Amino acid sequence: xxxxxxxxxxxxxKVPPGxxxxxxxxxxxxxxxxxxxxxxxxCLVRSNDQVLLCKRGIEPRKDRWTFPAGFLERHxxxxxxxxxxxxxxxxxxxxxxxxxxxxxxxYISQIYQFYLADLIGSYAPGDETLDVRLFDEKSIPWExxxxxxxxxSLESYFxxxxxxxxxxxxxxxxxxASWTSI
Amino acid sequence: xxxxxxxxxxxxxKVPPGxxxxxxxxxxxxxxxxxxxxxxxxCLVRSNDQVLLCKRGIEPRKDRWTFPAGFLERHxxxxxxxxxxxxxxxxxxxxxxxxxxxxxxxYISQIYQFYLADLIGSYAPGDETLDVRLFDEKSIPWExxxxxxxxxSLESYFxxxxxxxxxxxxxxxxxxASWTSI
Numbered sequence: 001x002x003x004x005x006x007x008x009x010x011x012x013x014k015v016p017p018g019x020x021x022x023x024x025x026x027x028x029x030x031x032x033x034x035x036x037x038x039x040x041x042x043c044l045v046r047s048n049d050q051v052l053l054c055k056r057g058i059e060p061r062k063d064r065w066t067f068p069a070g071f072l073e074r075h076x077x078x079x080x081x082x083x084x085x086x087x088x089x090x091x092x093x094x095x096x097x098x099x100x101x102x103x104x105x106x107y108i109s110q111i112y113q114f115y116l117a118d119l120i121g122s123y124a125p126g127d128e129t130l131d132v133r134l135f136d137e138k139s140i141p142w143e144x145x146x147x148x149x150x151x152x153s154l155e156s157y158f159x160x161x162x163x164x165x166x167x168x169x170x171x172x173x174x175x176x177a178s179w180t181s182i
Numbered sequence: 183x184x185x186x187x188x189x190x191x192x193x194x195x196k197v198p199p200g201x202x203x204x205x206x207x208x209x210x211x212x213x214x215x216x217x218x219x220x221x222x223x224x225c226l227v228r229s230n231d232q233v234l235l236c237k238r239g240i241e242p243r244k245d246r247w248t249f250p251a252g253f254l255e256r257h258x259x260x261x262x263x264x265x266x267x268x269x270x271x272x273x274x275x276x277x278x279x280x281x282x283x284x285x286x287x288x289y290i291s292q293i294y295q296f297y298l299a300d301l302i303g304s305y306a307p308g309d310e311t312l313d314v315r316l317f318d319e320k321s322i323p324w325e326x327x328x329x330x331x332x333x334x335s336l337e338s339y340f341x342x343x344x345x346x347x348x349x350x351x352x353x354x355x356x357x358x359a360s361w362t363s364i
Contacts, residue, residue, distance in 0.1 A: 003190035005183045005215070010190075018309075021255060033187070036220045037254050039293060072219050073203060077286035077354045078293060099352055102281070104259035111221060111260060127200075168350050170281055172259045 006031045037109040041081040042069020044101075044153055045094055047119040050134035051154065054089050056146055057130040064146035067114060067153070068092070082115045090132045092123035101153045101169045107176060112149050116157075116166060148179045188213045219291040223263040224251020226283075226335055227276055229301040232316035233336065236271050238328055239312040246328035249296060249335070250274070250311075264297045272314045274305035283338060283351045285331045289358060294331050298339075298348060330361045 001024040004011055009028030016025055016032050024033040044067055045052035053065040068089035072081040079096055086094050094117035103112040123132050135141070137158050145151050152171065160166045171182060183206040186193055191210035198207055198214050206215040226249055227234035235247040250271035254263040261278055268276050276299035285294040305314050317323070319340050327333050334353065342348045353364060 001187045003185055003187055005185055005187055008185035008190045008192075034253070035256050036218075037256060037258070038218045039221065071216070072293075074217050074219060074291045075288050076219070076291075077288045077356070078284075079286065079354055080288065099284070099350075102260075104261065106257050106259045106262065109256045109258075111254075168281075172261055174259070 001033055001035075004029060004031050005033065035109075037111055039072040039078065039081075040069055040110055040112045041072050041078045041085065041114070042067045042112075043082045043086045043094055043096070043115050043117040044157055045086060045090070045092065045117050045119050047134055050136050051140075051157070052090060052092065052119060052123060052132060052134055053141075053150075054125070054129045055131040055133075056128070057125070058128045061146035063130065064144050065141050066146035066150050069112070069114070078113050079115065082113070082117070086117065087126075089126040089129050090123045091126055092132070093120045094118060095120055098166065099168060100166060101149075101156060102171070103149045103152070104170075104172045105149075106172075106174050114149075114153055148173075152179075152182065183215055183217075186211060186213050187215065217291075219293055221254040221260065221263075222251055222292055222294045223254050223260045223267065223296070224249045224294075225264045225268045225276055225278070225297050225299040226339055227268060227272070227274065227299050227301050229316050232318050233322075233339070234272060234274065234301060234305060234314060234316055235323075235332075236307070236311045237313035237315075238310070239307070240310045243328035245312065246326050247323050248328035248332050251294070251296065260295050261297065264295070264299070268299065269308075271308040271311050272305045273308055274314075275302045276300060277302055280348065281350060282348060283331075283335045284353070285334070286352075286354045287331075288354075288356050296331075296335055330355075334361075334364065 004026035007029045011024040068086040070085040097116040100116040101114045125132050156169045186208035189211045193206040250268040252267040279298040282298040283296045338351050
């Protein structure tokens with residue numbers, strides 16, 4: 001962030017008066033540029049005893065399998081965002097059940113929220129998706145999943161399904177190494 | 183957002199190629215400026231059968247009562263953010279219990295997360311706080327609360343306390359008028 005969004009002058013990275021963190025501050029007009037974590041929302045879509053996965057058509061993790069999910073947009077709730085991403089990436093409508101999993105990934109300043117959702121009707125690959133399929137537990141491509149949040153969510157899901165009760169799961173992941181211990 | 187953060191040239195508000203939403207795009211270098219909802223995190227702090235509230239020392243809603251809460255910072259989990267805000271605004275350490283309430287406020291592009299937390303030791307007003315007090319249910323200043331999210335969280339809390347079980351509460355608030363119906 002080299003330039004001020006308000007006046008176009010150069011910024012300096014410093015602690016503003018009365019603050020305790022470094023921010024990009026405009027040298028000319030003093031505007032403070034706050035940067036905040038982003039929310040990623042998506043759906044763990046069920047259909048009968050299968051779950052829907054999308055094969056990514058773009059980097060990162062192209063050709064790997066993931067949930068339909070993406071960055072929450074302005075003026076959107078996480079419920080709306082999760083449904084929109086599912087429409088965009090899997091051309092699928094869903095009915096949301098519950099907020100099922102949250103992952104606080106501090107090391108990349110992202111908060112993930114996945115909803116349990118039920119498939120309504122058909123599905124097909126969206127623009128950034130190579131393939132969409134329903135998998136039963138035995139056929140999940142565990143070695144070809146795109147991200148650890150997907151693996152952990154699926155493990156939680158099948159575990160909860162087997163015990164007959166779904167509860168909200170919350171995971172705090174301070175760094176990449178933490179994934180090996182959860 | 184008039185100027186590009188990368189090169190300082192003028193921006194234009196338009197739908198970038200391959201996108202479906204308007205963004206600020208640099209006329210010169212093409213950099214796309216994404217704007218995303220912000221997370222506000224904080225604590226509903228308990229001590230015996232009382233809850234802790236802070237009297238705001240800054241606008242908006244100066245002189246009104248609220249939970250210790252604020253914007254999540256980069257490289258911070260919501261749990262860390264909730265504890266930090268409680269230290270900053272109420273000079274209090276807490277032990278987090280559970281993620282208790284989420285409010286999706288699409289109309290202001292903010293997602294609130296409040297944790298149930300237990301007070302450890304002392305408390306005092308922070309720099310942006312005029313007063314900090316513990317209230318029992320009967321003494322809550324209902325007419326002097328800062329925000330609807332505080333009222334709704336407290337109502338939920340006392341209701342759950344009375345029935346002896348706390349469950350995660352999730353509220354989707356599409357616009358200001360929606361507050362009258364929940």
